[in-house]
Amino acid sequence: MPYDISTTRADLIIHGERVPARSGRSFETLNPATEQPLAQVAEAGVEDVNDAVASAREALTGDWGRMRAADRGQILLRFADLIRRDQDELIELESLDSGKPVSTIRRQDMPAVLDTLTYYAGFADKINGQVIPARQDALTYTVREPVGVVGAIVPWNFPMMIGMWKIAPALACGCTVVLKPAELTPLTALKLGELALEAGIPAGVLNVVPGFGAVAGQALVDHPDVDKVTFTGSPGVGRQILQGSAGNLKRVTLELGGKSANVIFPDADIETAAKAAASGIFFNSGQVCSAGSRIVVHNSIREQVVERLVARAEKIRTGDPSDGDTQMGPVVSEKQMGRILDYIRIGEEEGARLVTGGARAMERGYFVAPTVFDDVRPEMRISQEEIFGPVASVIGFDDEDEALAIANGTSFSLAAGIWTNDMRRMHRFLRDLKAGTVWANTFGPTDVRLPWGGTRDSGFGREHGEIALENFTEPKSIWIAHGA
Ligand code: NAD
Numbered sequence: 001m002p003y004d005i006s007t008t009r010a011d012l013i014i015h016g017e018r019v020p021a022r023s024g025r026s027f028e029t030l031n032p033a034t035e036q037p038l039a040q041v042a043e044a045g046v047e048d049v050n051d052a053v054a055s056a057r058e059a060l061t062g063d064w065g066r067m068r069a070a071d072r073g074q075i076l077l078r079f080a081d082l083i084r085r086d087q088d089e090l091i092e093l094e095s096l097d098s099g100k101p102v103s104t105i106r107r108q109d110m111p112a113v114l115d116t117l118t119y120y121a122g123f124a125d126k127i128n129g130q131v132i133p134a135r136q137d138a139l140t141y142t143v144r145e146p147v148g149v150v151g152a153i154v155p156w157n158f159p160m161m162i163g164m165w166k167i168a169p170a171l172a173c174g175c176t177v178v179l180k181p182a183e184l185t186p187l188t189a190l191k192l193g194e195l196a197l198e199a200g201i202p203a204g205v206l207n208v209v210p211g212f213g214a215v216a217g218q219a220l221v222d223h224p225d226v227d228k229v230t231f232t233g234s235p236g237v238g239r240q241i242l243q244g245s246a247g248n249l250k251r252v253t254l255e256l257g258g259k260s261a262n263v264i265f266p267d268a269d270i271e272t273a274a275k276a277a278a279s280g281i282f283f284n285s286g287q288v289c290s291a292g293s294r295i296v297v298h299n300s301i302r303e304q305v306v307e308r309l310v311a312r313a314e315k316i317r318t319g320d321p322s323d324g325d326t327q328m329g330p331v332v333s334e335k336q337m338g339r340i341l342d343y344i345r346i347g348e349e350e351g352a353r354l355v356t357g358g359a360r361a362m363e364r365g366y367f368v369a370p371t372v373f374d375d376v377r378p379e380m381r382i383s384q385e386e387i388f389g390p391v392a393s394v395i396g397f398d399d400e401d402e403a404l405a406i407a408n409g410t411s412f413s414l415a416a417g418i419w420t421n422d423m424r425r426m427h428r429f430l431r432d433l434k435a436g437t438v439w440a441n442t443f444g445p446t447d448v449r450l451p452w453g454g455t456r457d458s459g460f461g462r463e464h465g466e467i468a469l470e471n472f473t474e475p476k477s478i479w480i481a482h483g484a
Helices: 046-061 069-085 087-098 102-121 159-172 187-199 213-222 235-244 270-286 299-315 334-350 400-408 423-432 466-472
Strands: 012-014 017-019 026-031 036-042 138-146 149-153 176-180 206-208 228-232 251-255 261-264 294-298 353-356 371-374 391-397 415-419 437-440 473-481
Touching (some): 012 046, 046 149, 046 176, 069 187, 087 102, 087 159, 149 159, 159 187, 159 466, 176 213, 187 206, 228 235, 415 423, 466 473
Parallel strands (some): 149 176, 176 206, 261 415, 294 391
Antiparallel strands (some): 026 036, 353 371
């Protein structure tokens, strides 16, 4: 389906203006469902990032910095209204750019974008300090100031939603932002940048600089005038960001990968558990940091669960993302598809049993068939490494200790699930599973009110919830001496 993406839309947004890259360079994005060119996007280089950071620095102390907190909240609510007004266009753009089905974006991403923005808009005038009566001879209290210029670096799997996870709390706290979307999916970020300006967010408060990670992303990370980097992406790049941030000791939040276990006991409702396990791994073509990629099943019910998983995998309607009935689209790029197919080959070589899928689907586009491996051993690479595709690994266990050891036995700890109706066992697992989020008798829901993030290879810090405001504020202690 052709889409008229104007050249202005694909320019950078710096200091309230749509501008080409200083180098004049641009890059092409493809529609992953058709492999056809989609848009020509200005490619931010180091100079453009410098311009964006300078503009964000200036904007900190301008109208934005002087604005009443309540007015800041109102502007963010207007921003939400404009997103709602243009949601059809945003949904279509996101689908064309990423391959996500429009139905998924409409049902899941778009409501989450709006929920995140309105939730944090409400906090703008509630970021309070504390009066701490430390002394009799002084008034002592704290205020919470914006951390400053925020570099927000975003992946391609939920471009708009994860972008908003960063923009909304940063702006609510009075920070200014330079947003670097993923090079594969820059279009909705640019549209959000335009809407922010229309909403009355002053020039320079939200700059958008599409470009490549090693250049534009790294420039943001290395920049001495960026106070904070909030990053979602792969553990490898997370490590680079941590090193790069050492220059000016900027603050960093890292939301990285996962290899989440979904543990099913025989006393669970098997039908519901298998259904949730299937959507836990196949949703968004498995390109989800918290995908339930390891389905850890008691051996007494493994056959039943695998049967149900396979039936569900084979029923998923894969195809044109713009068709409202499509449940699964392509993966985001040829490279990602190749990586997934490599892992499928590795799984077979390691001796796991391929039960369904295992190959490209459709004649055109980067589609991978929903894939299930049974007889996976915990130490296999397909059980340890993040595939980021629609590939489920089923691992059997015989007792509770073994299940827990398998569930906790990777370098990640972002999320995990447990299915049981034994309350004592459930509580033991909720206590012992090493993950930032643990689900019981469900798998996958998130809500902006609840903290989200992990530890170890899943990163550190939390997004979502009131706690995320700490990412974007610095406490200042104030001491006014008045005598005894
Ligand atoms: P990626 O790390 O390759 O890229 C993420 C972003 O970082 C992109 O914008 C990219 O341009 C940029 N980048 C790349 N190199 C950079 C550098 N040297 N300096 C600064 N920025 C750089 O990740 P991806 O392939 O886009 O996304 C997939 C990964 O993201 C997976 O590992 C997934 O688990 C993770 N992820 C995590 C969460 C979460 O909430 N924890 C959510 C979504 C995705």
